[in-house]
Amino acid sequence: MSTPRSLLDKIWDQHVVCAPDGEQPLIYIDLHLVHEVTSPQAFEGLRLAGRKVRRPERTFATPDHNVPTTDRRLPIADPISRQQIDTLRNNCREFGVRLFDLDDADQGIVHVIGPEMGLTQPGMTIVCGDSHTATHGALGALAFGIGTSEVEHVLATQTLRQSKPKSLELRVDGELAPGITAKDLVLYLIGKISTEGGTGSVIEYTGPVIRRLSMEQRMTVCNMSIEAGARAGMIAPDATTFDYLRGRDFAPKDFDAAVARWKQLASDPGCHYDRVEIFNGGDVVPQVTWGTNPAQVVGVDTTVPDPASLETAADRDSATRALDYMGLAAGTKIVDIPLDRVFIGSCTNSRIEDLREAARVVRGHRVSSNVNAMVVPGSGRVKRQAEAEGLDRIFVEAGFEWREAGCSMCLGMNPDTLSVGERCASTSNRNFEGRQGKGGRTHLVSPSMAAAAAITGHFTDIRGWNYQD
């Protein structure tokens, strides 16, 4: 019998083009996703060197980071944002790359539209000039973020230089308690293994809790692999994956044959991982970050930690700095922290299930008069689906703003930003200083926790929520 191999091993072996002596191996890239912020210099490089895009039919682009989420018929107010989006449009035209432009019904956050159109498929290698490319690993692909020079390299050669990453299995046994979401799970895991726990590795999430997650919940988990320092996160494809993909625009024509192939990808029993960590789903409570990195996270039912209680000098120093930036005192109950803003969106939590989850909390309630709350769907499709289900009316009647698709206040490159000192409950993935606007204070939470906070004006344990349905 041949040696048991992991999902990562199988995808890796299949994609090594060559491994010349003294060089890093070249691996083939099946799908290359492109957005406006990290690609202009790459296309410019091609142009200067007189090179073409090797596989334009495997390259797809959309503007998402910079785009306005208000009326799209108006010209983009910021001339530099406009220039970046125009540049993407011109580059796609010149190099023959398919673009889902601002006025396209399928435009959206690149990591939301890839899976929803069926571009993302099990067993693929996928790259994008964006660290949250890890999201696509939820479908059993090896997907990771690259820099702009590598974007140019992939455009020109459809390959990438890569040393094989280490493998890290994160197994989650048991069951999640009612009300606990994929977001709580991944924040919990990051809190446990730290923001650099996954450095140099690809995480494979396994175990009964992961198997029971829906496809969209799996995307939420894989999305934040980078916040644990990992190159990528992945989940072996199974019936959930195949059911999700069936009938999507770019799904293989001979779907059953594809499924038969994809079934071979799951890690073999007894395969080797460089490291294994085991957790229990039952230990996870609703999570809220209190600091300025995603591992600075606690349960909603506790208090802001005292830096003095932390183990290492570096952790104490980071925590002290973070509390100062966040304007929080050690010992404050999490549920006593008041909010100014609520943001439901981003490639972590802007898909239809996220919006359904938030709408269920919001239904029959009103947004606190102290809070300004917004919902930004991840894509044009998500937006239309939500509107068909009447979710937009639930949000708007409660006092939320309902926006057009894009990255929006996840990073505030467009006009959606926090002001100095504003405190936000956000369903995004990064709480770095200034991430949502200079001086802004971000707390990462799940969609239902964000929705509840919008209603009450402070963090609220979703497990005791008064649902009106």
Add this chain to the structure above:
Amino acid sequence: MEPFTIHTGVVAALDRANVDTDQIIPKQFLKRIERTGFGEFLFFDWRFLPDGSPDPAFELNAPELAGASILLARRNFGCGSSREHAPWALGDYGFRVVIAPTFADIFYSNCFQNGILPIRLDEADVDELFRRSQAGPYRLTVDLTTQTIRDDAGFSRPFEIDAFRRRSLLEGLDAIGLTLQHEAAIDEWERSHGVAQA
């Protein structure tokens, strides 16, 4: 790419862990479509006060560090986004070397694409360098040919680096040009995996 062989320069010590790319180059400066001109925005939100003047409390603003070219930092440097604007800004500002106990993966590999050498050293050695750099302008020599780092007061350590990356930096190799030497292998991979030939 500018080759990297031996570099001697002044060390700027940034005593913080988990320095993320949002701090290295904040998002409002990612809208440019060029690779150059990012140096003036490096660490922008830390470097400048709201009125636009340099914040005297920020480490890099110390007058004696004006020409620093070696950045010393703590764990997990460069975590966060894949933005290559981070090494572009560091390079444009004048940094050729970054020393830290650990780096985030994408940032680490982006450095090599831009002639910047990221060096991982043991935490204890990094502590020692922080101590030595406290006394005023402190100079280090980084020698990629021998893979060593040293000062003129007895500190000398070897460092590890992937052999291919080392060669790429030493020779200032054009990564795409090198890959295209394997074009036949790429064609062959595509043929055997049913990728439609153009």
